[in-house]
Amino acid sequence: MNKSQLKTPYFMINESKLIENLEKAKHLKEISGVKLVLALKCFSTWGVFDIIKPYLDGSTSSGPFEVKLGHETFGGETHAYSVGYTEDDVREVADICDKMIFNSQSQLAAYRHIVEGKASLGLDLTQA
Incomplete structure (x- = not known):
């Protein structure tokens, strides 16, 4: 088939x-350790x-x-980030992500108890 x-x-x-x-990208990983x-x-x-x-x-x-797509289809580490997490969203993915990055200090304060002990936590400082 042609285009x-x-x-x-x-x-x-x-x-x-x-x-x-x-x-x-692989070379950059090797020389930087990221x-x-x-x-x-x-x-x-x-x-x-x-x-x-x-x-x-x-x-x-x-x-x-x-x-879910990343966890189920790509594999490796699964990082979760969203500007508009709901409590239900956090509960839905807390068990399958390795890292959850919150968009604000208020999100972090409201939902950290759901994620702690399951995934590492982060805060997007450009938004905080």
Whole structure:
């Protein structure tokens, strides 16, 4: 099938370019010692997760559905971040995330008791 036969919308990913960029990321990890996670909000293209997994440490998500996607489909560390957590959202993902990052001090104060002992806690200081 050529491009003109594909129905739109669609994403076409150049696998060799993707791997080339992942190799660069791997090199940065090696020289810096940092962990790299895939931001599912920006790139939740499941079809290439198997290519990406060996290069990254896990995923970061901006809501409960993305946390589940990262945990169940990508694997590795699962980081949860959302600007608008509800108590139900926190309860839903507290057991499957490795890290939960809150957007405000009031969120942290309201929900930390749900997460403590299950995942590490963080606070987005750019928003606090």
